Amino acid sequence: MTHKQEPIKGTAGDVASHDQTKSWFYTDVVKDHFFNPRNFMHQDADEREYNAIGKVGSPACGDELRVWMKVDPTTERITDFRWKTFGCGSAIASTSMASVMVMENGGMTLEEARKLKPQDIMERLGGLPQRKFHCSVLCDKALRDAINDFYRRTDQFDKMIVEASRIIDPISKVTDHDIEEAVLEGAHTLELVQQKTKVGIGNPGCLPAVEELIRFYKEKYFG
């Protein structure tokens, strides 16, 4: 199954530019989760009932997502997963689907949930438009943040995995995280990543590391 829902020039999609030259399509599953989001955090819920909270902001679009989890302290299975977002329809559909996935069949353990990838969520959604891939990464990252929060609260610091960014080009101050965002935004060649980030312009010595990262993130998110 492809993850890409490519725009078709000259055809009307679910979202189309005013001159109809560009359009995006969403699958029925995406539309269902957007219009009927599952496990949305209740307005009057008491967040003290949850023992793990995650939060992430997207540098790509400025949107934000929060998740709340109830984790059984004995089995470390997720028994409840709620969320709220200021993100777009794709973020809503992705997080709604992720909430279903982590709770089905008795709930994933935290280690199983940590292995959940954005591709798994997109697969269940039947794909997302390429420019929306970063929205599905948002819920994946918020989930990881909540998993770390549970381990922090239970003093299991050795199980926490913190993804810090690392400077790849000291001249342009571009980090591996910037390159990850560029790849998620559709820049899949060195030339396109350079157009977006300016990495390596004035410091060509870092380009092999940049190419390596582009390969890594393409494999990670696009298979």
Ligand code: FES
């Ligand atoms: S979450 Fe910001 S554009 Fe989708």
